[in-house]
Amino acid sequence: MMRLNVGLIGVGRLGRVYARDLSSRIAHTRLVAVADTNENLAREVAAEFDVPRSYGAPAKLIEDAGVDAVVIVSPTHTHRDLVVAALKAKKPTFCEKPPALSLAEAMEMANAEKQTGTFFQMGFMRRFDPGYASAKRQVEEGRIGRPVVFKATSRDPFPPSLAYADPKSSGGIFIDMGIHDFDLARWFMGDVARVQAVGAVLAFPELATVGDRDNVIATLTFADGRLGVVDLTRNGFYGYDISTDLLGTEGTIRVGYIRETPVLLMTKNSVAHDTVPYFMERFERAYTLQLENFAENVLKGRKAPVTIQDGVEALRVAVAATRACDTGQRVEVSSIVT
Amino acid sequence: MMRLNVGLIGVGRLGRVYARDLSSRIAHTRLVAVADTNENLAREVAAEFDVPRSYGAPAKLIEDAGVDAVVIVSPTHTHRDLVVAALKAKKPTFCEKPPALSLAEAMEMANAEKQTGTFFQMGFMRRFDPGYASAKRQVEEGRIGRPVVFKATSRDPFPPSLAYADPKSSGGIFIDMGIHDFDLARWFMGDVARVQAVGAVLAFPELATVGDRDNVIATLTFADGRLGVVDLTRNGFYGYDISTDLLGTEGTIRVGYIRETPVLLMTKNSVAHDTVPYFMERFERAYTLQLENFAENVLKGRKAPVTIQDGVEALRVAVAATRACDTGQRVEVSSIVT
Amino acid sequence: MMRLNVGLIGVGRLGRVYARDLSSRIAHTRLVAVADTNENLAREVAAEFDVPRSYGAPAKLIEDAGVDAVVIVSPTHTHRDLVVAALKAKKPTFCEKPPALSLAEAMEMANAEKQTGTFFQMGFMRRFDPGYASAKRQVEEGRIGRPVVFKATSRDPFPPSLAYADPKSSGGIFIDMGIHDFDLARWFMGDVARVQAVGAVLAFPELATVGDRDNVIATLTFADGRLGVVDLTRNGFYGYDISTDLLGTEGTIRVGYIRETPVLLMTKNSVAHDTVPYFMERFERAYTLQLENFAENVLKGRKAPVTIQDGVEALRVAVAATRACDTGQRVEVSSIVT
Amino acid sequence: MMRLNVGLIGVGRLGRVYARDLSSRIAHTRLVAVADTNENLAREVAAEFDVPRSYGAPAKLIEDAGVDAVVIVSPTHTHRDLVVAALKAKKPTFCEKPPALSLAEAMEMANAEKQTGTFFQMGFMRRFDPGYASAKRQVEEGRIGRPVVFKATSRDPFPPSLAYADPKSSGGIFIDMGIHDFDLARWFMGDVARVQAVGAVLAFPELATVGDRDNVIATLTFADGRLGVVDLTRNGFYGYDISTDLLGTEGTIRVGYIRETPVLLMTKNSVAHDTVPYFMERFERAYTLQLENFAENVLKGRKAPVTIQDGVEALRVAVAATRACDTGQRVEVSSIVT
Secondary structure, three states, X not given: OOOEEEEEEOOOHHHHHHHHHHHHHOOOEEEEEEEOOOHHHHHHHHHHOOOOEEEOOHHHHHHOOXXXXXXXXXXXXXXXXXXXXXXXXXXXXXXXXXXXXXXXXHHHHHHHHHHHOOOEEEEOHHHHOHHHHHHHHHHHOOEXXXXXXXXXEEEOOOOOOHHHHOHHHHOOHHHHOHHHHXXXXXXXXXXXXXXXXXXXXXXXXXXXXXXXXXXXXXXXXXXXXXXXXXXXXXXXXXXXXXXXXXXXXXXXXXXXXXXXXXXXXXXXXXXXEOOOOOHHHHHHHHHHHHHHHHHHHHHHOOOOOOOHHHHHHHHHHHHHHHHHHHHOOOEEHHHOOO | OOOEEEEEEXXXXXXXXXHHHHHHHOOOEEEEEEEOOOHHHHHHHHHHOOOOEEEOOHHHHHHOOOOOEEEEOOOHHHHHXXXXXXXXXXXXXXXXXXXXXXXXXXXXXXXXXXXXXXXXXXXXXXXXXXXHHHHHHHHHOOEOEOEEEEEEEEEOOOOOOHHXXXXXHHOOHHHHOHHHHHHHHHHHXXXXXEEEEEEEOOOOHHHHHHOOOOEEEEEEEEOOOOEEXXXXXXXXXXXXXXXXXXXXXXXXXXXXXXXXXXXXXEEOOEXXXXXXXXXHHXXXXXXXXXXXXXXXXXXXXXXXXXXXXXXXXXXXXXXHHHHHHHHOOOEEHHHOOO | OOOEEEEEEOOOHHHHXXXXXXXXXXXXXXXXXXXXXXXXXXXXXXXXOOOOEEEOOHXXXXXXXXXXXXXXXXXXXXXXXXXXXXXXXXXXXXXXXXXXXXXXXXXXXHHHHHHHOOOEEEEOHHHHOHHHHHHHHHHHOOEOEOEEEEEEEEEOOOOOOHHHHOHHHHOOHHHHOHHHHHHHHHHHHOOEEEEEEEEEOOOOHHHHHHOOOOEEEEEEEEOOOOEEEEEEEOOOOOOOEEEEEEEEOOOEEEEOOOOOOOEEEEEOOEEEEOOOOOHHHHHHHHHHHHHHHHHHHHHHOOOOOOOHHHHHHHHHHHHHXXXXXXXXXXXXXXXXXX | OOOEEEEEEOOOHHHHHHHHHHHHHOOOEEEEEEEOOOHHHHHHHHHHOOOOXXXXXXXXHHHOOOOOEEEEOOOHHHHHHHHHXXXXXXXXXXXXXXOOOOHHHHHHHHHHHHHHOOOEEEEOHHXXXXXXXXXXXXXXXXXXXXXXXEEEEEEXXXXXXXXXXXXXHHOOHHHHOHHHHHHHHHHHHOOEEEEEEEEEOOOOOOHHHHOOOOXXXXXXXXXXXXXXXXXXXXXXXXXXXXXXXXXXXXXXXXEOOOOOOOEEEEEOOEEEEOOOOOHHHHHHHHHHHHHHHHHHHHHHOOOOOOOHHHHHHHHHHHHHHHHHHHHOOOEEHHHOOO
């Protein structure tokens, strides 16, 4: 099979995993360049994965004639400029979620995609998780009739750093963490019309200093009147726990597990198992499959299964939920335009 | 041990179980009389459980000098009159949930209790379920630190009859079904300050004809700012499923199971177990323990662990949720006064 | 419905539960007499459950003209004499497992049943457990094709007292504990032709002083060549754990659970639930259903679903396993005649 | 880090996975040559994984001066010759289980290792599974006290081909399939002194034509008197199921799961999940970790954690079990010398 020569921008924690996948786990990609504003890190990761070229300036990578496609895993606030540049350079582009911190920026990305006609794929890895993919397939096969209620829970086992949590860099919990659930909501149920939300700082008082919350709950009313609820917490101390229920007119599908190794410790009046430490243990395979899918789509000229519009709309719901939480009022998602 | 001579009003489906428990499962009660406006049914149940006296008129049972205490399991709209009469007759009284269909009626019951000083115990059987009781104990022992988020889900495997679902007789899904979850919320977390809610008819269109909903979701903000969410559905087709999560500052407690017999059927690429058919299979023991507790409280002169005020307040939250759902607005629970 | 007037012999720990069931949980029995060689205990239990008559001498109970049927829960070494006496008195009789400590005694009981033609039902309560009953039904419906391998595990959470464990009174672990599994084996698979076994004292050295073992494993070859394995342990410290697998030609059925309450405690890297404390928590319902079945069989003139021959044959396998374990040799079950 | 230049012999189904791991998943190996008697296949796999050299003759690979270490995944009957040749060539060698089809051959391999002093590591991948590794660690930490009973179950979801099942090529079910469990037994509990076994053809009559069995059960008595039981089946139709219980003097550890994706399908009175399809889905990570460990051991001059002696002894137990099953007699493991 032909291989896609990929350039990777951003090689922090998650970027390193992408580097590993693109260089060795995916049969039809070749990682030919990495870029990071931390040039030493770029050089180090290039050495680790036998990547021919490394850059301190992402723009250089985008210009690199040997780079057929660009994968962007840099900090969220850089997404807009990098995506727009890559699309203008006619390089098929993949960008990690969330698309941007503001809807305005995300819409600029969408415009660039439209104007350039360049391939763009949004990164929502849960759609590639074998569990969620199987659930989607089963729903489409009619195994639960028509899904009418969507319920999603995301629990982190510890809070982010204050620097990270700062809504100025993360967008706040609804955008940073909830966007995955809002994307799932749209994937399974379609567009969201209205949200209500509550939230508070209940476990980590320090989060209040940067204006983030550690526990939030949002109810969703879909465009066709169906219902949903998303709850997020940073104090899932026991482990990383992502679970989703779809209630249908003939059955229910539940996706979720919280067990890492197949070991039960059975002692006096107790049977215990361990938990999933964090998102990489839960979604490692999804990340790989997502990049594999991106490469195949580009190589075979397929349409992107997750579009910039998906990114824009999930972000719009997240911004609406943030506003609903701030004001205590129900918010029409369509009213969110920036 | 001394035995409490109990009179039972209402011997429909649930009342019959109460009759069985009071006559044979509880060491310190003796069922001496049953009453039902369906006098034949009263006679029949009396015969089945060797109950000495049966009445068509509940008032007769209340007056019966041989009846030391009254247990009321009649339709909700009759609760107010029967409870007030029993309390005025100075008979210690137990009344099945919900206290009444309107807050005004419930408050009349609370007044009667206050004025007569007669013992009254509200029926919220989940508090006596070994699972919920153990969870409560573990929370009090500090096993999860301070609980900060309360999540409860109740799923019925099928819808009620239209006659039953009619909000005029059931109060609607928030009152009929949700009151259990609102009571649990208060039991674990204290008073609720505000609610938001969404709801719709999504699985059983016929429910719209009587004005009820089949799926609703309410978010709760407790008086001290902690958070909660309750979701209810009538289309839990797979089985009866009641589950509750308490997220604390050091751990989480989950109560809930959906498996009836300990049998796994393992066939080609599938491992399956059965489910809990309905509430009696799930809470049979809780009902018995609740009546046992009532009898002990009366015999030993203890205070009621579940009061009419608990009934009033859970109902107030349910009414607030109904109103929030009707209006799409956040509702202050304290604003509900009738 | 007509009620069966039952006399109960033996009111120790298990007998007391039988007294409760016969007096109050089973609609069609009336407990009219109890007997125990500890006459005070008999009197006490009679008082507790409003039983009209109590005896110190079991023979008196058997003679009692008001006693229509006899239920025997006395120590195993007394079974033979009591059962024979009851059968000769033409009283339909139920006897708790094991039938006797020696095969010779058990066969005397079988002879008495044959000669008197009196109804006799053997007590193997697992057959009445909703889980095992459902498994049996599903096997008969062909859900797993033809079952070809039987696997059973029984774990006690603590060892018996030395007095109890003494093979002179209990028969040893294969007879005392294993007989349930051997009966299940026969119920699901038919007669056992050969056994091999190993066993040792591994956790409770004191058991060696009375000649019992705390861990044993027996392999079974059924008469038609199908296979089985039974393992028993006294050191199931975590809780009482009974589980059975049936491997068929199209699927597998597993019966077994080890969880008591529906509570999960989720703390740092651990999700834990409790366990089933002991046999009564696991099989309470099975005991009740078993007595209910006995009463119905007698009242309706049905055949006993569990016969003295079932008791004899399960005991024969247990004795064969004991001998195989003692000698290290494979033992033909048919070679066991005393 | 320095990289180990590895040559891989055998690129059938499992060998291909080894090729992928050695070429891309393991940071410190470089796959420099592959050999297979099917030379075209060798060439094809070399192309797929960018391997510089491919050979039709394994001897050529062993001689290849650029090959620092040899990994052997060829059919079992070729192991002896290849291992001996590789060891004589002073190439550190890894060989997939079982070591050989006869004990005599395995002992020749052991002799070659002794005489040449070359590093050799036996492939028993379960020891590298995160689940089994965690269980081992917890046992060593004393979490269950002293383990006294070992129970292992292995279930294949379908039978092998007749060609494969033929004991002349596979060694029969105890050797082919059971050797993993016998190795686990020795790893957790030490040497096995005696075995008893039963077995039969119960689900796949065609297996009788080649002299294999589809269901077997072996009891183990360890050298110090502790006990074990291993049961194997080819008719685990529902899925691949490997589970192990260790009963200790203070608790029990269970390793095993049968669920592949985190999806529950909940329909009328049923909750179902999928199963693990086959061994690669269950042990993929263990295979990778095992090769990673081999490479590290060679590079850092560490001793092999799994030795040819482990292979010899596990095989000895498997042969003993086969003999016990054939004869119906208890077999002393030490009596097996060829």
